[in-house]
Amino acid sequence: MSGNPILIIDGHLDMAFNALFYRRDLTRPVHVLREREDSVRSGLSQHADSLERRQGPQTVNYTVTVSLPEMRKGHVGIMLSTIMARVQVPGNTSHNAVRTQGAAYARGQSHLHYYKALEREGEIAFIKTVEDLDACVAAWENPTPRTPIGLILTMESADPILGPDQVPGWWEAGLRSVTLTHFGANTYGHGTGTVGGLYPPAYPLMDALKETDIILDLTHASDLAFWQILDYWDGPVHASHCNCRALVPGQRHLSDDMIKAIAERGGVIGLVFAEQMLSPTWNWDNPGTHYKTATRPMKAVLEHMDHICELTGSTDHVAFGTDLDGGFGLELSPTDYNTIDDLQRFLDTARDHGYSEEDVAKFAHGNLIRLFKNAWRNT
16 A cells, blocks of 8 residues: 555445344454354354254355444545435345335434444444534544544435425435435336336425435436436436446446536546446346356456546546445455455555546545535535
8 A cells, every 4th residue: 555545435335234234233343244244144053953054054145344443444434324225025135125115214214323323332423514524534634543434324215205394304314415216116216227217206305305405316316317317406416336337238337428417517426346337247237147256356446437537537526436245245346355444455556557646535535525515515
């Protein structure tokens, strides 16, 4: 690693989901969590006469790579982390899906209260204003082993918002970024893997969101919904965790026109560190191309960074949006990545690739700081 580590803002993590669904104590180091989860991944209980031992091993690929100690080690001092629940018929891979919007609200509230518990323990600090953001950035200029990690609260799928009347309450709780949709067709419209657009309730919800400084996240919008949002919404936007469709096929990624549209609004695109977002042989629209073991290193992210910078003519619109441990684990993370503190090594790769120190700082934290400060001018 070149010199002292610099502040990294990760623009997309699912910390509450991982804590509650996978039952992970994210205040513990990754190696401890891996030891605890060995029996879970093998499908074998610790008890000699357990039903699981009689059934035999069951392989599950989600080896943990992210926890708060590793984030501190890697100076990942600020995170955009999610409240995540969507209305969709649950399936084997839809762990955050629920059948009713009321259940989505309940699950969303559980995620919120998990973050409040971490705040009470001094592990994190909510970032709700420019002053909060400045204080957190200053704290990470000379951090201690107990410096809280800053949290900008986001929501992946707006289903936990039961209606426009709830927006002020979510804003007061700290919510600062929302995607209207996720996978499939949800309460407010069509998302990844579908071809429809927004549903009528999306428009009064956006009207209510406009009364706050919440940013709309265009990630996981279907193509039609993406353009419908931009036609209706004149507020700030970003794509918290998206890569380039020109390099990896499938609707889950951003087309060149989408990238340009986000840049024209002053938005920022968070780049994802996952095999399914980096490999040109993985087509999101063709499940037959999907597999279980990563083949691409962290350097592959630079291909997407280069593409966005060339399209937009600047380095102002790229950031981290790793989605690490977001429904996958080490098995589909970059081949030279082990835990989230390795993101500092990626910055060295960017330097070696020819990016200046100013550009590296923009990618690491500067562009997301600018995005939120611009959005929170009146906060």
